[in-house]
Amino acid sequence: MLKHWYQAKKPHKITGKTTSSRTDKQEPSAVIKKYDAIVAGAGPAGLTAAYFMARDGLDVLVLERGPYAGAKCCGGVSIMADHVHKLFPNFWEECQCERIITDQSYWWMTEDSVLSTRFQSVRLAAAPYNRFSVKRSNLYKWLADKAAEAGAQVLFKHTVTEVLFNDGQAVGVVAVNGGSSKYLADVIILADGANALLAERSGLAAPVSAENISLYVKETIALPSSVIEDRFNLPSGQGAIIGLIGYPTAGFNGTGSIHTFRDSISLNVGMPVADFAQAGFNPNELLERIKKHPHIKTLIAGGQTIAYGGSLIPEGGYYAVPKLVHPGLMIVGDAGSLVNGTHGINLAMWSGFYSAKAVYGAKTSRDYSVRKLSLYTELLNESFIMQDLKANAGVAKLMRDLPYAFDLYSRMANETAYQVSRVYTMPKRAKRIMIYKKVTSMQPVLKILSDAWKALKVIR
Template sequence: MINRVFSFKKPYKINPDSIKSQTTNQAPAGKFDVIIAGAGPAGSTAAYFMAQQGLKVLLLERGCYPGAKVCGGVSIIAEHTHKLFPNFWDELEWERMVTDQSFWWMTEDSVLSTRYQSKRLAAAPYNRFTIKRIHLYQWLAQKAIDAGAILLNNHHVSEVLFKDNQAIGVKIAEPHPNYYLADIIVLADGANSMLAEKSGLIHRVSPLNMSLYVKETISLSAEIIEERFNLLPNEGAIIGLYGYPTAGMNGTASIHTFKDSISLNVGMSVADFAQSGTRPYELLNRLKEHPNIKHLLKDGKLKEYGSALIPEGGYTSIPSLVHPGIMITGDAAALVNGVHGVNLAMWSGFFAAKAATAAKIVRDFSERKLSLYRTLLNESFVMQDMKANAGVAKMQQDIPYLFDLYTRMANEAAFQVAKVYTMPKLAKRKFIFQKLISMQPLGKMLKDSWRVLKVIK
């Protein structure tokens, strides 16, 4: 089983200059079947599957190439991606195969952790891979180009054009003032979609439902990473961090291991940043000084620093996704479910392609016809899982101390269990119980536990 880890083909690397060279000219004149705003995971996946079906697709990217503005990496779910792009691991430049998943509940001076390691996670179709975002974005964009889509970089879509209520095209801002026409517009412009808001399709996103994550990529040799995380070559670890990283507020942090670097990120809701007055970089610097984290990063060199907005309002924050001539996908559609965002974005692009192809066949681009996109989402694991976790965001807002207080209580209980006293065991149990109810009354604990159980049922 272990040998399978080392049996992959060498993924090909995509040169950003190659993508640039294919997209320097303006698009040909005439009307397109589909215009897609944003060459991220949702937009490029939609472009790929639409172009495969013979649709004339224009993919517009605001940056100088897809992925130019992203930082760090994520993990992708292998089975989800394999169903869209069979044997993608032979093409996409991935970092490490995840065989080690840990969760740390942290206080200022302690960590209570759970850890699972298994070689079974290294068996096809595998489980998760860590990847750098830029490699994923460029790979998907190149696949779209190879399938026949036209990609224009440095093209900022400033406005969706309408005739009556029907979308008919897009307007491009400086330095390429222009407009393009199409039967269908796909909005894949990321979290806090200004295009959807400006078009009156969604309301302004609440700061309660939008999280800001700040991240660093820190270079270390592969040998040091494997030694510190107890990994074999090509194997990777992901650690979810709770409690201490967000300084008393609900939020999360994580560590992802790459080939020769570590990605560290931490974030919480924009509302919590505003209310607390905490600056994002302060959270990250604070986390890096924790003794258990500092050891992992020792002698590392800063390679990247960046931030990202993530829609984390859950199922109830998803806007109306279909309008006359328009579909909204990926982060713009708030399709983020816990740690799952990139995978859901790609699937939303796939379902949008299905709907666009069906609409093209009958030349009907109405909201009614494009609603196939919403139906496919609803029938898939994407929306079913989102619906199952619908109460998570509201629960975290209603119990703002959830991660911090109960992490402290868990660590206190673990400390007292580990510490040796001269008192009898029965007395020690009573002592620990009294300690815990001094931190949170029993009735309040039971009430909070019931609310959590109702949400994760």
């Protein structure tokens, strides 16, 4: 299935056409009213945009294909408290956060070993905090409630299938809910997720490349709160996040993670869809593989699986960001590939906020041209979002150029640590020479230096 998906998603040339051909043969019903803005998708980016537009007095409609906000999501993530606090002051008093993250670590793994870097600090537990673990469904529901309370109309079970154009200007959408309906607005905001199908169908962006999008599988495992705190050595109410590198992705560049919640933990692992297609194995096999690792097996022992799912995450970086502003239309969040390493939901929310500012400016001047809506990209470019993306623009290419990096260097690091830990009946100088020979037999010195130089040029 993944191989077929990979072939179907190969990029094709954009023609610049600004109209889309209807695939739904049923004629949409008559328009009931016209809105100031329509948001396609009730994720963090779309709902944040809807909230701030509605708060500023605009008439906003959100259309979401799921039965409720977060219905398509599984597991949880961490959110950067300061970023969200600036948008929604003291959000932790309203949003159902799971744990305050005070323990952050990375595991460089092989099949039988872990070399870890770990940082713990009580300072991270002080307001306005640093990170929280949250369940996606709770976060999305909270944002949907905020948008609705501000005055936005949120319709669920409405799948947007098409953007409507008039002389190249976006003027509305067609949504399906049993039958087809037409909704008109001055501005359309596409927040339909990593696949970005609406932009593709409208001829506004190329299909998402299988090299630039990763598939992650996720499992939530229930455990008593006291057990989680005991196994992860955590104070009450505090949490840990562990990044997993090397072994979890079976020789390919990808990552895994462990998030601790109040009474459950989440295991995630994934890699680019193109790598899944090349490897030919089922994504679930990665998750089952990682659950059997001796250092993870003890963490989840006795737990019960309560949720399982997957998600697509755009990881093409700066060069994969499409044109974000079109006449009467903007693209936000994952649909615009606005994701950068540890920042996902945070960047999505800020992109929604900036798009809302642009819509408000366009509304006051009654000008919905690219020139006016480009305030959105101006704000993005001045913010940490695009600056971070640009600074790390070469990471995606680096991962393609060094497909062995995570697996090989995890093995080298663990082998070095193992040999250093062993006690031999030989002089220390002889032991150092032996370790050097073992490591350089895995990767020649000049190749190590070359790879390090490539990484240093990219990571800034």
